[in-house]
Amino acid sequence: xxxxxxxxxxxxxxxxxxxxxxxxxxxxxxxxxxxxxxxxxxxxxxxxxxxxxxxxxxxxxxxxxxxxxxxxxxxxxxxxxxxxxxxxxxxxxxxxxxxxxxxxxxxxx
Numbered sequence: 001x002x003x004x005x006x007x008x009x010x011x012x013x014x015x016x017x018x019x020x021x022x023x024x025x026x027x028x029x030x031x032x033x034x035x036x037x038x039x040x041x042x043x044x045x046x047x048x049x050x051x052x053x054x055x056x057x058x059x060x061x062x063x064x065x066x067x068x069x070x071x072x073x074x075x076x077x078x079x080x081x082x083x084x085x086x087x088x089x090x091x092x093x094x095x096x097x098x099x100x101x102x103x104x105x106x107x108x109x
Contacts, residue, residue, distance in 0.1 A: 004035070005031070005035060007031055008028070008031045008032070008035060011024055011027050011028045011031055012028065015028060022048060022052055022055070025044060025047075025048050026045075026048060026057060026058055026061075028044055029041045029042075029044035029045045029048065029058065029061065030061060032044060033061070033065055038065065038069070041065065042062060042065055045058045045061055045062040045065070046062070049062065049078075049081070053085070054085060054088065054089050055085065056082050056085045056086045056089065056091055056094045056098075057094070058082075059078050059079065059081050059082025059085060059098075060078075060079065060082045060094065060097065060098055060101070062078040062082075063075045063076075063077075063078035063079035063082060063098070063101060064101065066078060067101065067104075067105065072105060075101075075105060076102065076105060079098050079101055079102050079105075080102070082094070082098050083095060083098045083099065083102065086098060
């Protein structure tokens with residue numbers, strides 16, 4: 001495991017003070033992914049998605065993570081879930097972005 005970045009340490013410190021903050025939790029997940037801690041980042045995103053029924057960004061980020069590793073079935077699952085959530089909360093920008101990602105995946109199994 002690589003040394004944690006100062007940014008990640010700062011997020012972790014803030015989370016220690018407010019462990020339920022969804023924005024900090026999302027930020028930590030994204031930072032983990034950026035630092036190559038794919039499993040940890042995905043686990044954090046899965047937990048956030050499970051706990052927050054209206055969470056859209058985590059679904060999109062999770063889907064993109066799976067796209068990057070060519071795990072197309074998992075990517076499609078996360079993105080489809082994100083699209084449904086985006087429609088539910090009427091987030092048209094997210095709907096367009098996620099639809100574009102799903103379109104990119106056409107033909108991938």
